[in-house]
Amino acid sequence: MGPGPINADPRVLRAMSAPLLGQYDPAMTAYMTETQELYRQVFRTANDATLLVDGTSRSGIEAVLVSLLEPGDRVLVPVFGRFGHLLKEIAERCLAEVHVIEAEWGTVFEPEQLEAAIVEVRPKVLALVQGDTSTTMCQPLADVGEICRRHGVLFYSDVTASLGGNAFEMDGWGLDAATAGLQKCLAGPSGSAPTSLSDAAVEVIRSRKHVEAGIRESSDDLDEEATIRPRIRSNYFDLGMILDYWGPRRLNHHTEASSMLYGARECARLLVNEGMGTAIERHRLHGAAILAGVQGLGLEVFGDVAHKMNNVVAVEIPAGLDGDGARSAMLHDFGIEIGTSFGPLHGRVWRIGTMGYNARHDAVLGTLAALEQVLRGGGLSPVPGGGVAAAKEVYAG
Amino acid sequence: MGPGPINADPRVLRAMSAPLLGQYDPAMTAYMTETQELYRQVFRTANDATLLVDGTSRSGIEAVLVSLLEPGDRVLVPVFGRFGHLLKEIAERCLAEVHVIEAEWGTVFEPEQLEAAIVEVRPKVLALVQGDTSTTMCQPLADVGEICRRHGVLFYSDVTASLGGNAFEMDGWGLDAATAGLQKCLAGPSGSAPTSLSDAAVEVIRSRKHVEAGIRESSDDLDEEATIRPRIRSNYFDLGMILDYWGPRRLNHHTEASSMLYGARECARLLVNEGMGTAIERHRLHGAAILAGVQGLGLEVFGDVAHKMNNVVAVEIPAGLDGDGARSAMLHDFGIEIGTSFGPLHGRVWRIGTMGYNARHDAVLGTLAALEQVLRGGGLSPVPGGGVAAAKEVYAG
Numbered sequence: 188m189g190p191g192p193i194n195a196d197p198r199v200l201r202a203m204s205a206p207l208l209g210q211y212d213p214a215m216t217a218y219m220t221e222t223q224e225l226y227r228q229v230f231r232t233a234n235d236a237t238l239l240v241d242g243t244s245r246s247g248i249e250a251v252l253v254s255l256l257e258p259g260d261r262v263l264v265p266v267f268g269r270f271g272h273l274l275k276e277i278a279e280r281c282l283a284e285v286h287v288i289e290a291e292w293g294t295v296f297e298p299e300q301l302e303a304a305i306v307e308v309r310p311k312v313l314a315l316v317q318g319d320t321s322t323t324m325c326q327p328l329a330d331v332g333e334i335c336r337r338h339g340v341l342f343y344s345d346v347t348a349s350l351g352g353n354a355f356e357m358d359g360w361g362l363d364a365a366t367a368g369l370q371k372c373l374a375g376p377s378g379s380a381p382t383s384l385s386d387a388a389v390e391v392i393r394s395r396k397h398v399e400a401g402i403r404e405s406s407d408d409l410d411e412e413a414t415i416r417p418r419i420r421s422n423y424f425d426l427g428m429i430l431d432y433w434g435p436r437r438l439n440h441h442t443e444a445s446s447m448l449y450g451a452r453e454c455a456r457l458l459v460n461e462g463m464g465t466a467i468e469r470h471r472l473h474g475a476a477i478l479a480g481v482q483g484l485g486l487e488v489f490g491d492v493a494h495k496m497n498n499v500v501a502v503e504i505p506a507g508l509d510g511d512g513a514r515s516a517m518l519h520d521f522g523i524e525i526g527t528s529f530g531p532l533h534g535r536v537w538r539i540g541t542m543g544y545n546a547r548h549d550a551v552l553g554t555l556a557a558l559e560q561v562l563r564g565g566g567l568s569p570v571p572g573g574g575v576a577a578a579k580e581v582y583a584g
Numbered sequence: 585m586g587p588g589p590i591n592a593d594p595r596v597l598r599a600m601s602a603p604l605l606g607q608y609d610p611a612m613t614a615y616m617t618e619t620q621e622l623y624r625q626v627f628r629t630a631n632d633a634t635l636l637v638d639g640t641s642r643s644g645i646e647a648v649l650v651s652l653l654e655p656g657d658r659v660l661v662p663v664f665g666r667f668g669h670l671l672k673e674i675a676e677r678c679l680a681e682v683h684v685i686e687a688e689w690g691t692v693f694e695p696e697q698l699e700a701a702i703v704e705v706r707p708k709v710l711a712l713v714q715g716d717t718s719t720t721m722c723q724p725l726a727d728v729g730e731i732c733r734r735h736g737v738l739f740y741s742d743v744t745a746s747l748g749g750n751a752f753e754m755d756g757w758g759l760d761a762a763t764a765g766l767q768k769c770l771a772g773p774s775g776s777a778p779t780s781l782s783d784a785a786v787e788v789i790r791s792r793k794h795v796e797a798g799i800r801e802s803s804d805d806l807d808e809e810a811t812i813r814p815r816i817r818s819n820y821f822d823l824g825m826i827l828d829y830w831g832p833r834r835l836n837h838h839t840e841a842s843s844m845l846y847g848a849r850e851c852a853r854l855l856v857n858e859g860m861g862t863a864i865e866r867h868r869l870h871g872a873a874i875l876a877g878v879q880g881l882g883l884e885v886f887g888d889v890a891h892k893m894n895n896v897v898a899v900e901i902p903a904g905l906d907g908d909g910a911r912s913a914m915l916h917d918f919g920i921e922i923g924t925s926f927g928p929l930h931g932r933v934w935r936i937g938t939m940g941y942n943a944r945h946d947a948v949l950g951t952l953a954a955l956e957q958v959l960r961g962g963g964l965s966p967v968p969g970g971g972v973a974a975a976k977e978v979y980a981g
Binding site: 191192195201205209210245246276370418423441443447450 | 592767841
């Protein structure tokens with residue numbers, strides 16, 4: 188019940204044990220095409236350029252940033268938690284000119300603040316986390332795409348922690364790039380990064396086109412670096428080459444991680460079958476129940492609850508209690524993992540997730556029952572049954 | 585029966601469906617530590633810095649090259665096939681000064697050629713593929729480490745296609761870095777890149793140390809970029825950070841791809857249990873059998889057979905036969921995939937692999953029986969039973 192990775196849905200793990208296929212076997216390429224279509228539904232987009240990057244969620248982040256940003260390009264990174272720092276750090280390594288604005292941990296940005304910074308910086312790319320698990324905050328994005336379009340800025344969001352559990356509308360909100368991971372609301376293991384790109388983003392990437400010498404087939408594939416744009420400074424994360432691999436040419440790049448592909452496909456299939464709206468409502472419900480539950484145990488919640496992600500809550504560790512000892516007791520006595528956080532919140536809060544396969548009635552009530560015992564074991568006096576009762580009230584509507 | 589990816593061992597797929605654990609769960613970190621120890625045995629090394637990069641095999645290549653090479657560093661890349669071109673391409677993207685020597689496809693380099701080039705180029709790093717599946721050649725490495733040491737050169741080899749099926753001695757042969765993948769002789773799926781680094785390689789990487797702003801814990805973790813060496817130009821592939829994640833500090837970097845870790849661990853466990861020598865001998869035996877078999881069918885083999893990898897053979901497509909049609913017939917009529925190759929060999933050869941779970945008696949004989957039928961269906965007149973009989977003779981010793 189931590190902030191992710193979480194228990195994978197058993198159906199996802201079962202899908203991953205399917206026999207492997209050769210990467211150009213028609214059944215394999217059909218799986219790839221199906222997976223793209225499923226992720227279009229998950230991201231709520233018509234983007235043809237929807238695919239998986241073979242790596243953990245930060246591989247998708249780096250692929251987008253290194254493919255879009257040339258050295259010296261300006262990028263604006265609004266930071267409201269640890270993962271904003273990560274976007275900044277990755278953009279710096281792309282040698283972009285990185286401009287940061289910061290919101291206090293536990294809060295989010297107003298659209299006006301973002302627009303003012305865009306006007307000042309005039310970036311090529313706005314790189315903005317949607318849900319930052321370090322603070323549990325969910326940045327509203329609905330109005331940001333329109334601002335970006337007005338100012339000619341490409342809009343990228345890292346939705347790893349939020350996708351599937353909180354509203355997200357890639358096309359409706361005007362995003363140009365989004366990347367995710369499987370290990371949060373998608374109920375799978377880390378190791379695959381679903382990624383979607385708008386036509387505008389693809390155009391930028393295509394202008395940096397490059398085909399490996401070892402597999403060039405025609406003069407069209409010659410290295411055009413000298414005549415067009417600086418080559419993307421990574422082979423593994425060159426989204427132009429990855430698009431050629433996923434596209435009709437099936438031009439060899441990496442060897443697709445087949446088992447991860449099967450897993451990613453099953454994660455999306457389960458969500459799409461459930462219905463994206465239903466899945467988000469499920470996360471909202473169980474998130475509300477755990478929130479009421481920890482409050483019912485007399486605990487304080489960190490941050491602006493109005494902007495909390497549905498799928499994780501940060502609980503202030505009560506004064507005088509050994510927070511790490513309590514986490515150990517949860518794990519060792521009850522087999523339930525909860526997290527702490529990073530940087531300024533390390534040791535100050537616990538983070539409890541209700542996401543993916545763990546966004547379940549029994550998981551929520553079991554966690555609250557265990558937490559009550561652990562608090563009591565730590566010398567506190569939580570209201571007996573107060574957590575479970577409050578959660579049940581939420582479930583009763 | 586292609587050149588990889590190949591059918592995974594069912595035990596590997598089963599291991600991958602184990603439930604996920606939190607990344608700092610003591611059971612999870614114990615699995616990580618166990619996996620490191622197993623890969624030390626696979627690589628035949630005592631290197632403490634032995635770990636997995638979370639991505640396909642080329643993620644390991646890029647991690648090593650971008651972590652070792654600073655812009656302007658000289659690197660020597662001897663190219664004898666497609667994957668040499670890949671090393672060159674990745675090193676170029678690191679902005680290294682890349683020097684290439686080429687051997688005709690189907691041949692390998694003599695140690696003297698390598699030494700002469702080293703003397704001329706004086707590179708920081710020699711980056712050399714061991715087994716290049718595009719040509720099936722296996723570059724002898726046993727004498728290369730000593731040459732590198734004599735000239736103060738770091739010696740890196742990409743052993744993706746060869747490890748586990750051909751002799752490899754990381755320490756005995758004096759390598760500083762080696763990277764692999766699971767989808768060849770290791771009998772697993774693509775998606776994890778076992779990597780090992782000598783102390784000398786680690787020292788170079790540590791001199792470029794950097795800790796992310798979001799997780800700095802002390803002034804020791806401050807960004808030392810300005811005072812030491814240029815920062816590694818990738819976050820995902822920063823082996824210094826990946827070492828801190830796998831090392832005792834367990835400093836958060838990515839979220840470990842748990843299912844791939846379970847798979848990678850099982851791949852290594854199976855090989856170590858079999859014994860590395862026994863596994864290599866198994867690949868030698870089945871490689872000899874398929875080679876004799878295709879020759880027994882009257883087919884010509886591409887390249888210098890004395891330097892062929894144990895685990896793959898390149899067969900010249902007979903004149904007048906539709907090579908892709910024959911591959912389709914193998915797949916559709918017999919459920920057996922064989923490959924073609926890249927660049928100059930595309931459409932000129934078939935590549936048949938006998939590696940990992942497919943380095944088996946029944947797989948070899950079944951492939952030869954099917955191939956005989958397909959050749960006959962294509963209008964050729966192979967010796968009836970000639971392939972299977974020749975392979976059986978090899979098995980009979």
